Amino acid sequence: MLKIYGMLDPHTHLRDLDWSHKATFASETKAAIAGGYTAVFDMPNTPPTTTTRAALQTKLDKINTDAHCDYGVYFGASQHDNTAEYDGLTGVCGLKIFCNATTGDLLIEDMEDQEEHIRAWDVGRVIAVHAEGSTVEQILNIVRHHRKPVHFLHISTADEIKMLQAAKEDGLPVTIGVCPHHLFLTEDSLRTLGPLGLMKPELKTRLDRDALWYAVKKGVVDVIESDHAPHTLDEKLNDAGKPVYGVPGIETTLHLMLLAVKQGWVDLEQIPLLLAENPRRIFGVPKHEGTYTLVDTDVGCEVSNRSLLTAAKWSPFDGMLANGKVREVWIRGKRVYHDGRFMVEPGYGENLFA
Ligand code: DOR
Ligand code: ZN
Secondary structure, three states, X not given: OEEXXXXXXXXXXXXEOOEOOOOXXXXXXXXXXXOOOOEEEEOOOOOOOOOOHHHHHHHHHHHHHHOOOEEEEEEEOOOOOOHHHHOOOOOOOEEEEEOOOOOOOOOOOOHHHHHHHHHHOOOOOEEEEEOOOHHHHHHHHHHHHHOOOEEEOOOOOHHHHHHHHHHHHOOOOEEEEEOHHHHHOXXXXXXXXXXXXXXXXXXXXXXXXXXXXXXXXXXXXXEEOOOEOOOOHHHHHOOOOOOOOOOOOOOOHHHHHXXXXXHOOOOOOHHHHHHHHHHHHHHOOOOOOOOEEEEEEEEEEEOOHHHOOOOXXXXXXXXXXXXXXXXXXXXXXXXXXXXXXXXXXXOOOOEOOO
16 A cells, blocks of 8 residues: 555646536545545636636635635736736745646736746745747746746656756756656547547657656656646537647546556656655645555556546546556545545635645
């Protein structure tokens, strides 16, 4: 039995509020626990976007009432300059800047605007960026100047890894997150997955995937994050010519990483680092003796849409044989999950940054 203290996914899109038809804080925090997590951080690109104090309060009120597990909430950088909102801001796990286009309408492409948001952010919490390709270099130039900790989300190519590894060796305060879909799928997978394989960043080549695995094994990658992005199956399959980007992942990440252990792509000792200790260190979440997950690493499991708890009810990994079974999840001294049964009410989850 593997005991992991404080499994934390710092990259999830829980939806709710005006997108509760996709998923709710209640449904996705329950799915998170089933996936072994004790805490999740929610992204700001759900309408109303989390880019004002008022919108933040609306989200905090709702998630506080509904969450089964602990949580953090990102504030979002807006293209309609909202930097005045940063002054004295509390209650958030970090700032999210979308520097490339994806689901929702948050987008800051101009380097001067990106720099202005990074300069203005003095909240003492991490800045998490969606940056792809040359945008990674652009953000690194800003970090070189301002020296604020920046977490690069869902890194997906060999080139990006190379740039970020060099930046780390230069002593820049940067960290790297990688998602299971970029580790287990490639652009070839689109032939079978169709629109279910569409996400941002998109699936890449086998060479990119191999470079990601090498970087994971060598400890260059800090975090495995799901980028859990529930959309309804209908929205994904009947997109009316306008692709819908994003895949659910909160219930499959641990199982896929335990499969990777079995395959020898990563060491068992790295699992608690990648899924718990590193994200907790990066975002400043202390270890709690009563917050942990017990997972049986000796049993196989099959990913199946039928048994998923996410409101999306589908996975790009449906039918895949993975590894491990989550036996127990404990949050702040309370056993909230035991062999498929939940012993927790909505609202038990706490804001880790309150
Ligand atoms: O594929 C994606 N979906 N990538 C993102 O960056 C956002 C996410 C979503 O919110 O659906
Ligand atoms: Zn995301």
